[in-house]
Amino acid sequence: MASVQSVLDQLSYGLYIVSSCSDGRCNGQISNAVMQVTAFPPRIAVSINKTELTHEFIEKSGLLSVSILAQTAPMSLIGLFGYQSGRNINKFADTSHIVSPRGCPIAIEHCVGLIEGRVTGKMDAQTHTVFLADVVDAKAIGGVPMTYAYYYKELKGKAHKNAPTYSGATSAPAAAAAPSAPATPPTKVTTPPSSSPSASYVCDVCRYIYDPAKGDPENGVPAGTPFSSLPDDWVCPICGVGKDQFSAMK
Numbered sequence: 001m002a003s004v005q006s007v008l009d010q011l012s013y014g015l016y017i018v019s020s021c022s023d024g025r026c027n028g029q030i031s032n033a034v035m036q037v038t039a040f041p042p043r044i045a046v047s048i049n050k051t052e053l054t055h056e057f058i059e060k061s062g063l064l065s066v067s068i069l070a071q072t073a074p075m076s077l078i079g080l081f082g083y084q085s086g087r088n089i090n091k092f093a094d095t096s097h098i099v100s101p102r103g104c105p106i107a108i109e110h111c112v113g114l115i116e117g118r119v120t121g122k123m124d125a126q127t128h129t130v131f132l133a134d135v136v137d138a139k140a141i142g143g144v145p146m147t148y149a150y151y152y153k154e155l156k157g158k159a160h161k162n163a164p165t166y167s168g169a170t171s172a173p174a175a176a177a178a179p180s181a182p183a184t185p186p187t188k189v190t191t192p193p194s195s196s197p198s199a200s201y202v203c204d205v206c207r208y209i210y211d212p213a214k215g216d217p218e219n220g221v222p223a224g225t226p227f228s229s230l231p232d233d234w235v236c237p238i239c240g241v242g243k244d245q246f247s248a249m250k
């Protein structure tokens, strides 16, 4: 008999940047849980984890935008908006975006369409809030939309513990899965110190730190394994990118 989660995993999703604003500050996050709920009026729903800064901003402003990601969206963009928190960095500092007349930021890089909504209702779903928003503006850009399946199969992305679809079954343990960047980002060096087997490496996408002293026992890498000795097919236990997307730390 299939588990409940394995059946729910057959549901289809896209990938989006959901953004909002508060007191002149802009922030956004990756979400897969976005859907249209009615056509008359045009209305969407998004499910946002209560711990996220974007949740706080949507609550405060009653505004949100949805940028529909294209298949061309790189892991670096998904990592920035999906594995780092606006509490530590300004995600829009180097991301092309517009700000609507109502003050809501809307990411435009690698997007096929843009939607802005005004919150008209919400439902408490324990870990998440489901926000209902009436569409106040929408713009088509064009291209092929990113699906969640494409993110998994082609980009080798992983489920995020704050996504409403995350069950924990196939993902890294909670301790390793802390998605937020440290308050002070780790310092990277451009040339890996090959002479230092004890050097830690940071994932450029999600900021996971590989510490040789700890290894990655969950994935068969014993403590004491230098980064250079990791198998070629080892991937970041948090976001799934390969070793080539790691940088040595001082």
Ligand SMILES: Cc1cc2nc3c(=O)[nH]c(=O)nc-3n(C[C@H](O)[C@H](O)[C@H](O)COP(=O)(O)O)c2cc1C
Pocket (backbone or CB within 6 Å): 027, 028, 029, 030, 031, 032, 033, 034, 047, 048, 049, 050, 051, 052, 053, 054, 055, 078, 081, 082, 083, 084, 085, 086, 087, 151, 157, 158, 159, 160, 162, 163, 164, 179
């Ligand atoms: C592929 C993917 C899908 C995600 N889907 C959701 C989602 O639907 N809802 C949600 O609340 N968080 C989701 N997240 C997690 C947030 O994007 C993540 O926690 C983000 O860092 C929150 O940023 P913030 O604190 O700046 O708002 C997802 C992350 C990824 C990588």
